Amino acid sequence: MGISELWQLVDRPRPSARSVKWLYLLCALIIGGAMAYVGMRWEDIPSRVPTHWGVDGPDDFAPKSISAVFMGSFVFIGTIVLMVVVTGFATYAMKQNESEAHPVDRRLQSALNRVLTAKMIAYISLALALITAVIQVCSALPQYQHVMDGMGLFIGVMILVLVVLVLLLWWASAQTRGLQQAIEKAQQAGRMPQGAEVEGVNDHYKFGLFYYNPEDPRITVERRFGIGIDFNYAHWQGKLFAAIIIGTVVACVALPFLLS
Structure with missing residues (x-):
């Protein structure tokens, strides 16, 4: 459908x-x-x-x-x-x-x-x-x-x-x-x-926050706390998103020192 x-x-x-x-x-x-x-x-x-x-x-x-x-x-x-x-x-x-x-x-x-x-x-x-x-x-x-x-x-x-x-x-x-x-x-x-619920979904959260389940085909999941969505970091899309965020944070911290 x-x-x-x-x-x-x-x-x-x-x-x-x-x-x-x-x-x-x-x-x-x-x-x-x-x-x-x-x-x-x-x-x-x-x-x-x-x-x-x-x-x-x-x-x-x-x-x-x-x-x-x-x-x-x-x-x-x-x-x-x-x-x-x-x-x-x-x-x-x-x-x-x-x-x-x-x-x-x-x-x-x-x-x-x-x-x-x-x-x-x-x-x-x-x-x-x-x-x-x-x-x-x-x-x-x-x-x-x-x-x-x-x-x-x-x-x-x-x-x-x-x-x-x-x-x-x-x-x-x-x-x-x-x-x-x-x-x-x-x-x-x-x-x-x-x-249908994914069995044992709570067992697949790293540090209680990051969903990581290679057996779950979903790329995004509902956030564990609050509203919205988050990635299933077991898939490459989630890993790439995490890399972009980490790279952006590192760049923002390092840029003032590099330009000084």
């Missing part, structure tokens, strides 16, 4: 990630617009541009250059590219759990998790794009630099990020609970078979 037919069994519309590409396009327009505006005002930028703000205002400067002026935007673009790659890899892995080889309830849960993951990352990227655009303009152009003084902008950014995360988690949790209730209702009505 196709995945579209399964959604009909639970009387829910099939989730779609079509809006994700438009969200990333909006991110590109926001950052591109901020960089273009600063570029058009290039003559207004002083010969030394602030690169760091403390409580009392800018406390570190660099000679005016493309890298110094647009460093924040370049970092954001690199971060978004990494997030898109990781998200694409994760959603591809989750899509493998939607094949007919898996129980129908897991197929639906995996399909929903795949869309939720893509949308949540896209909305977080949009929030970061707005923040980066404001910082890009205010840090480069003297007439706006007063916005960066003090802790007001920092506190505002933290509040915005927190609100976005809370709303996204609430939305994802509501979607997950709604699907689970719909699946249980369909199973009780006899429209869907009961899901």
Whole structure:
């Protein structure tokens, strides 16, 4: 039975990630617009541009250059590219759990998790794009630099990020609970078979957190704690994902020392 037919069994519309590409396009327009505006005002930028703000205002400067002026935007673009790659890899892995080889309830849960993951990352990227655009303009152009003084902008950014995360988690949790209730209702009505559980699933968690079971064909599994999904690290997709995360963390820690 196709995945579209399964959604009909639970009387829910099939989730779609079509809006994700438009969200990333909006991110590109926001950052591109901020960089273009600063570029058009290039003559207004002083010969030394602030690169760091403390409580009392800018406390570190660099000679005016493309890298110094647009460093924040370049970092954001690199971060978004990494997030898109990781998200694409994760959603591809989750899509493998939607094949007919898996129980129908897991197929639906995996399909929903795949869309939720893509949308949540896209909305977080949009929030970061707005923040980066404001910082890009205010840090480069003297007439706006007063916005960066003090802790007001920092506190505002933290509040915005927190609100976005809370709303996204609430939305994802509501979607997950709604699907689970719909699946249980369909199973009780006899429209869907009961899901099969993997025996001894708790015995396959390394350090109590990382699922590792070579005999389980699933590439992703429901998280042991909280909501969402995680990889089955016995498969190459999980190992690659772990390597990317570890490599990113190591690079972030080592980069400041390498550049100093």
